[in-house]
Amino acid sequence: MENQLDQTARDKLKEKAREARERAYVPYSPFPVGAAVLTASGSIYTGANIENASYPLSICAERTAIFQAITAGEREIIALAVTADTARPVSPCGACRQVMNEFNPEMDVMMLNLAGAELSRTAGELLPEHFTAGDLEQS
């Protein structure tokens, strides 16, 4: 999975995630996060975390970016980059992992930090045995 995308495409996605981080709305945590997704059609959509005075209503950067793409009519996301100023590459939360898997368990998820560390996994690797549409079948 690591090298499925060429380096130019990977670098572009990382840059977009870094730019999106600058637009995070984080008055309650000091923790801006940026994300960018690449779709099968070749388009890039970005997202940042958006917090709320009612804390649980806050949304992560990853889901913001995915929902932007889906709302634009996209259905296949092939890669996602997420970045924050963390010691290790930022690790997506469980809710975001579930949402990634809805759209592509093979999605190339690039976890990054501002210092340049990087870790790539597929969405399926990040959430094995995720809940699927097939699980909604009742016996």
Ligand code: THU
């Ligand atoms: N957050 C993200 O946006 N993505 C992650 O991968 C981890 C956490 C956000 C949620 C909240 O706004 C802040 O970071 C602190 O948890």
